[in-house]
Amino acid sequence: MFRKKRILLGFIFVGIFAISFSIGAQIKISQEDAKTFLKQFEQAVEGIDAIGIFTHNASIGLPMFIPGFGIAWGLFASASTGLAFSAIASTSPLLAKIPPITILIISPFGVMELAAYSIGMSRSFILMWTIIKKNPIKQEIRPTMIEIGIVIALLLAGGFIEYVMINQFGSNVHLSS
Secondary structure (H helix, E strand, O other): OHHHHHHHHHHHHHHHHHHHHHHHHHOOOOHHHHHHHHHHHHHHHOOOOHHHHHHHHHHHHHHHHOOOHHHHHHHHHHHHHHHHHHHHHHOOHHHHOOOHHHHHHHOHHHHHHHHHHHHHHHHHHHHHHHHHOOOOHHHHHHHHHHHHHHHHHHHHHHHHHHHHHHHHHOHHHOOOO
């Protein structure tokens, strides 16, 4: 029974992350701000490799395991990613016609990152709930470590896939986190 609740909670946080991303993507950015963002973005991804992408995404995803804080951090990260999409879409008429959530869920690395971040945020909730209920946190150590391993594996694989796609299609593919 607990496994079903855990899976349900994970899907709830997939929805929460997706909604926050969509809200961020709806924020309109001036052309000047979008161009500034894109210039900074291009500089940030110039010369990045798969391990660099993984490291960046892990620095976003692993704090999501912190009880309570991880949820807020995840909402900030998802809204920021949506805002980045808005900046990119404002300079690309073709991209502007595609619903933002579609970009997140059609790319393999986007799905992997969505799953990883949702696992972290939902574990943050579980840990926070355990602390609030004054239940022993010790029983949550093993499942938390397993989930951290899963998140690292997802983000590592996602980093390599994203790197290949950036090299094949250009840095405009790099739309998630």
